[in-house]
Amino acid sequence: xxxLSRWKVILVIxxxxxGILFTLPNLLPAGTRAQLPGWFPKQTLNLGLDLQGGSYxxxxxxxxxxxxxxxxxxxxxxxxxxxxxxxxxxxxxxxxGDVTVRVIDPAEVDTAYTAxxxxxxxxxxxxxxxxxxxxxxxxxxxxFVEQALREQEAGAVDQSIxxxxxxxxxxxxxxxxxxxxxxxxxxxxxxxxxxxxxxxxVIGQTAKLTFQMVDDSVTxxxxxxxxxxxxxxxLPSTDGYSPAYLVKRRALVTGEMLTDARQSNDPQxxxxxxxxxxxxxxxxxxxxxxxxxxxxxxAIVLDEKIISAPVIQSAIVGGNGQISGNFTIESANDLxxxxxxxxxxxxxxxxxxxTVGAELGADAVKAxxxxxxxxxxxxxxxxxxxxxxLFGGFSVIAxxxxxxxxIAVMSVTQATLTLPGIAGLILTLAVAxxxxxxxxxxxxxxxxxxxxxxxxxxxxxxxxxxxxxxxxVTTILAxxxxxxxxxxxxxxxxxxxxxxxxTSVFSAVLITQVLLALWFRSRRPKTLPIA
Amino acid sequence: MWPLIKILPVQTHFxxxxxxxxxxxxxxxxxxxxLFFTIWPATPPCGGLTCGIDFKGGTVLEFATxxxxxxxxxxxxALSAQRLGDVxxxxxxxxxxxxxxxxxxxxxxxxxxxxxxxxxxxxxAALTGIHGPTxxxxxxxxxxxxxxxxxxxxxxxxxxxxxxxxxIYIWFRFELQFGFGAxxxxxxxxxxxxxxxxxxxxxxxxxxxxxxxxIIGYSMNDTVVVFDRLRENLxxxxxxxxxxxxxxxxxxxxxxxxxxxxxxxLALGGLAIFGGEALFGFSLIMMFGIALGTYSSIYVxxxxxxxxxxxxxxxxxxxxxxxxxxx
Numbered sequence: 001x002x003x004l005s006r007w008k009v010i011l012v013i014x015x016x017x018x019g020i021l022f023t024l025p026n027l028l029p030a031g032t033r034a035q036l037p038g039w040f041p042k043q044t045l046n047l048g049l050d051l052q053g054g055s056y057x058x059x060x061x062x063x064x065x066x067x068x069x070x071x072x073x074x075x076x077x078x079x080x081x082x083x084x085x086x087x088x089x090x091x092x093x094x095x096x097g098d099v100t101v102r103v104i105d106p107a108e109v110d111t112a113y114t115a116x117x118x119x120x121x122x123x124x125x126x127x128x129x130x131x132x133x134x135x136x137x138x139x140x141x142x143x144f145v146e147q148a149l150r151e152q153e154a155g156a157v158d159q160s161i162x163x164x165x166x167x168x169x170x171x172x173x174x175x176x177x178x179x180x181x182x183x184x185x186x187x188x189x190x191x192x193x194x195x196x197x198x199x200x201x202v203i204g205q206t207a208k209l210t211f212q213m214v215d216d217s218v219t220x221x222x223x224x225x226x227x228x229x230x231x232x233x234x235l236p237s238t239d240g241y242s243p244a245y246l247v248k249r250r251a252l253v254t255g256e257m258l259t260d261a262r263q264s265n266d267p268q269x270x271x272x273x274x275x276x277x278x279x280x281x282x283x284x285x286x287x288x289x290x291x292x293x294x295x296x297x298x299a300i301v302l303d304e305k306i307i308s309a310p311v312i313q314s315a316i317v318g319g320n321g322q323i324s325g326n327f328t329i330e331s332a333n334d335l336x337x338x339x340x341x342x343x344x345x346x347x348x349x350x351x352x353x354x355t356v357g358a359e360l361g362a363d364a365v366k367a368x369x370x371x372x373x374x375x376x377x378x379x380x381x382x383x384x385x386x387x388x389x390l391f392g393g394f395s396v397i398a399x400x401x402x403x404x405x406x407i408a409v410m411s412v413t414q415a416t417l418t419l420p421g422i423a424g425l426i427l428t429l430a431v432a433x434x435x436x437x438x439x440x441x442x443x444x445x446x447x448x449x450x451x452x453x454x455x456x457x458x459x460x461x462x463x464x465x466x467x468x469x470x471x472x473v474t475t476i477l478a479x480x481x482x483x484x485x486x487x488x489x490x491x492x493x494x495x496x497x498x499x500x501x502x503t504s505v506f507s508a509v510l511i512t513q514v515l516l517a518l519w520f521r522s523r524r525p526k527t528l529p530i531a
Numbered sequence: 532m533w534p535l536i537k538i539l540p541v542q543t544h545f546x547x548x549x550x551x552x553x554x555x556x557x558x559x560x561x562x563x564x565x566l567f568f569t570i571w572p573a574t575p576p577c578g579g580l581t582c583g584i585d586f587k588g589g590t591v592l593e594f595a596t597x598x599x600x601x602x603x604x605x606x607x608x609a610l611s612a613q614r615l616g617d618v619x620x621x622x623x624x625x626x627x628x629x630x631x632x633x634x635x636x637x638x639x640x641x642x643x644x645x646x647x648x649x650x651x652x653x654x655x656a657a658l659t660g661i662h663g664p665t666x667x668x669x670x671x672x673x674x675x676x677x678x679x680x681x682x683x684x685x686x687x688x689x690x691x692x693x694x695x696x697x698x699i700y701i702w703f704r705f706e707l708q709f710g711f712g713a714x715x716x717x718x719x720x721x722x723x724x725x726x727x728x729x730x731x732x733x734x735x736x737x738x739x740x741x742x743x744x745x746i747i748g749y750s751m752n753d754t755v756v757v758f759d760r761l762r763e764n765l766x767x768x769x770x771x772x773x774x775x776x777x778x779x780x781x782x783x784x785x786x787x788x789x790x791x792x793x794x795x796x797l798a799l800g801g802l803a804i805f806g807g808e809a810l811f812g813f814s815l816i817m818m819f820g821i822a823l824g825t826y827s828s829i830y831v832x833x834x835x836x837x838x839x840x841x842x843x844x845x846x847x848x849x850x851x852x853x854x855x856x857x858x
Contacts, residue, residue: 371810419809
């Protein structure tokens with residue numbers, strides 16, 4: 001153990017250089033860091049949102065709604081197909097997750113079966129996404145294949161992530177992180193001062209935009225009596241003129257036909273508005289609709305709410321348009337962002353939100369720093385008091401290098417340091433000391449048992465090793481479990497703990513060993529100073 | 532007398548096992564008491580523990596109103612207008628605001644059926660309406676009902692799995708009865724820590740689970756050190772009675788136990804004093820757990836081995852006092 005093999009010395013020197021090099025960027029001000037040569041490491045500790053301030057949002061994609069939408073669409077498809085083929089049917093509806101229909105003429109069941117089978121699409125794997133089965137009583141049952149539904153849901157989640165990313169980028173949030181969690185969840189982490197409520201608004205809105213004609217075929221009295229013409233619906237309005245309008249269900253133009261949207265100011269009233277531009281298809285359809293309906297109203301509908309319902313003054317054929325409504329500059333800008341980024345494929349709900357203000361985070365950093373330094377210094381003092389300048393000093397050196405290594409590894413791996421993580425760091429230092437204590441105490445035992453200094457030192461190391469390994473594996477196991485089951489700050493804590501345990505064992509065992517060996521070689525002591 | 536280590540007697544001869552019955556009795560009483568306070572009153576999901584929003588769902592808001600002082604009356608009215616459940620509202624002091632005039636926090640439950648993330652926007656708007664546009668929200672935490680259920684399940688699962696893994700590891704490294712001894716010590720430490728959390732009305736949250744998992748790691752660490760020496764001494768002194776081997780092993784590792792325990796408590800003490808309110812509970816729980824872990828290695832883990840007996844070399848496993856006289 002105490003033979004100073006070359007690789008041990010090289011390893012120790014290399015680790016010290018590594019530690020200093022990768023810890024250094026944390027101590028330099030940002031300006032100096034930017035001027036460093038290219039080879040120099042620049043990564044600093046990655047502070048968690050609880051330390052630097054920022055928002056954590058856990059969003060869930062409403063996949064149940066997605067399934068229901070798909071089922072409703074299938075029912076309509078079945079109706080349309082059977083009508084086109086002039087097959088008489090009854091009892092068309094949803095049963096559980098499936099759709100069933102009864103064909104009235106038994107002779108037509110086969111024709112209906114063939115027609116409905118054509119409604120299925122191919123999945124990526126090549127299999128059909130829907131099965132049609134015959135049941136007694138001339139019924140047909142249409143069921144989606146579970147895998148197809150899952151694929152579609154996965155696609156919806158991917159698409160949601162993409163759209164959220166576009167929206168957040170447009171808002172100018174710095175370094176947002178958007179990741180998928182589980183089957184249907186998305187985690188958004190946005191550091192910095194950004195207003196979480198605005199972020200939530202921008203992320204969470206489906207932003208489905210449609211232009212629909214206002215239906216003026218019934219009088220307000222008739223409407224109040226509940227006479228809603230088929231093909232029309234009543235939608236609430238936020239335009240400030242009327243609480244609701246009756247509009248035709250069919251959309252003239254939809255948000256997908258937009259190519260651009262920008263916040264601007266109305267030249268006459270200077271009120272904030274959103275200017276937009278249609279693609280060629282949208283421009284043609286909007287042009288036709290406005291030409292035919294001069295003098296009538298149409299409604300601009302966002303997520304089932306009417307933003308405004310202007311009267312068509314003249315045909316709008318250029319493909320450019322303007323939405324005016326009850327906007328502030330900010331809300332007009334947000335709407336433009338939403339329209340540019342596109343609509344979400346399904347509803348998103350915020351299931352968890354954690355926001356820490358930057359000031360509170362800075363306070364936490366200060367408190368964490370102070371307590372780490374106090375903890376660190378008291379451990380150092382205690383070790384010197386307990387084991388003297390020499391042996392205590394060796395473990396102090398090992399502990400200092402350990403501290404460097406932890407910060408270096410955390411900077412390199414960009415592991416997130418959270419407030420509980422700082423606590424983990426301090427505990428790690430105490431555990432690091434434990435390895436030293438085990439070795440020293442073992443040496444004392446061996447001297448007491450009558451061994452010479454050199455063999456006591458040898459035995460101390462080799463016997464303490466198995467205990468050190470056993471004792472630290474348990475901590476690593478606990479940390480792994482935290483990592484697996486924990487979320488956010490707890491994961492940060494687990495990470496810090498694991499990195500710390502590994503560097504501690506390394507420094508307590510190897511660095512102390514090299515230092516002791518050097519001391520023994522130069523002094524050839526007859527007694528151990530701690531025995 | 533420096534280094535201090537020289538003050539510690541070279542060899543101690545405390546008769547730890549002698550007091551094992553008394554300690555066992557006290558431990559059992561403490562465990563039963565802790566279990567009682569942890570479970571009673573059995574309000575879901577946390578029983579007798581003070582449930583944080585992590586596990587029962589809900590919202591916590593901290594806000595600062597400077598330059599206007601906090602208007603608690605108006606804020607309370609605004610909150611009650613929002614149809615919220617379990618509303619708490621209180622002003623709190625900070626370093627810059629020792630009189631607690633400009634800072635307040637509120638926690639509440641959102642009624643089932645409405646989205647808590649939307650409700651919090653309305654609450655913020657109402658509070659900003661009262662205190663003016665300079666109102667800032669330094670902390671917003673919203674945990675929906677779905678997530679809180681999952682966090683709770685995952686937390687408990689993590690605790691269970693940690694204990695199971697420890698049992699397997701010790702079984703693999705030592706013998707099965709060592710594993711049971713270690714796991715009994717773990718249960719002892721975890722249950723007593725829960726008792727402390729229940730009695731002191733500390734908030735039971737994700738951070739608490741992290742603290743308890745760390746205690747599990749530390750407690751195991753401590754037990755393993757004693758067991759390691761025990762195993763070694765069992766091989767070394769084949770004829771010595773088990774009771775004496777256990778005493779010897781505990782005495783031999785005593786100086787290490789004291790020094791490591793002290794350093795850990797020193798470090799955590801710094802954290803409790805300087806770490807601010809967020810880390811105070813956390814470090815307190817860990818200090819308590821470290822003291823417990825040390826105690827339980829000596830008085831829970833080791834005596835169980837004494838009761839169970841161990842296989843030593845060629846001999847059969849002979850328990851010191853068989854639990855039943857018929858074999």
